[in-house]
Amino acid sequence: MESFPISPLAGTLFGGIFGLMVGSFFNVVIYRMPRGESVVWPPSRCTQCGYQIKFYENVPVLSWLLLRGKCKSCRTGISIQYPLIEALTGLVAALVIGYFFYSGRVYPLDFKIGVTFLALASIPIFVIDFRHFLIPDLITYPGILVGLGLSFLPGGQTPLQSLIGAGASGLFLWLVGFAATLLLKKEAMGLGDVKLMAMAGALFGAPTALFGLIFASALGTVVGLPMMLFRKLNEHRHIPFGPYICMGVGISAFFGPQVMDWYMGLLGW
Ligand SMILES: [Zn+2]
Incomplete structure (x- = not known):
């Protein structure tokens, strides 16, 4: 991506952060889609108590770690699948985008x-x-x-x-x-x-x-x-x-x- 006014490292990091956010969306898709629910509404909730997760409590991977894998409201365990999917998506995005930046191939x-x-x-x-x-x-x-x-x-x-x-x-x-x-x-x-x-x-x-x-x-x-x-x-x-x-x-x-x-x-x- 030689035409991009951005360093390969910054580009790869941006790619990874972008991937983390996409992974957060994938969690919603993976949970709701097979149930026939909308992926845009309602906003993310605890599947046990219905507690509506605030946007600042929905930071990929980090939120799950800070809450130690439990719902803030009812303390029910939140599956480790959520941070894993987010981390994996972030990693894949960083790897693919990083490859394009670093491989030197056009x-x-x-x-x-x-x-x-x-x-x-x-x-x-x-x-x-x-x-x-x-x-x-x-x-x-x-x-x-x-x-x-x-x-x-x-x-x-x-x-x-x-x-x-x-x-x-x-x-x-x-x-x-x-x-x-x-x-x-x-x-x-x-x-x-x-x-x-x-x-x-x-x-x-x-x-x-x-x-x-x-x-x-x-x-x-x-x-x-x-x-x-x-x-x-x-x-x-x-x-x-x-x-x-x-x-x-x-x-x-x-x-x-x-x-x-x-x-x-x-x-x-
Ligand atoms: Zn809850």
Whole structure:
């Protein structure tokens, strides 16, 4: 980000603080979304006594530490998940943004923002998909819009590429799911995965998103199958695929061209 009038260290720290705040919002999403509650209203409350948490008592990580993990009003324990999600989101943001500052490699601005968005969004997707087997529209719909919006920035992909990326990537996975449903005679894939692919396509274009799907399938097989067997086939009898899509697309975005070159070299092309 050489065009930014800000030092790499300051930029990385700002990124981390920004991530902490995003993590605070993710806590709300992770708690309320599967319950079908609004994430904007009402403001944060103690889930036990309903005590309304003041904004200055809602400082990421710090508040939980100062209150020693207890509600100020009723002293009920507050899950350590809250500060952990905040710290993790802050760390991921600092790492990704720090990488762009320090790596010395030149990426288009829409790519840098897109990767940061994907990395952060994958945190609530991990938690919610593993627990509830669904991917929140609250993340994928805005993600598609972010991708389309970013494509208007100079450099990187064009709005048309982004639009085709969203459509083609979503449609492709939908067709795979449709075919699998016919073959297995049961619902094989959630629409959440389709929307997540559309988001990936909007952010990075169809080639990166679809190539990412190959990595996602490989990861899902290598990591997901043993896990499923270990859990003796959970009652849903399927693997939450969203986290693998996030990882696969991330790998594809960074390493897709290298892997492609290596593979072509292997084939002697
Ligand atoms: Zn309370």
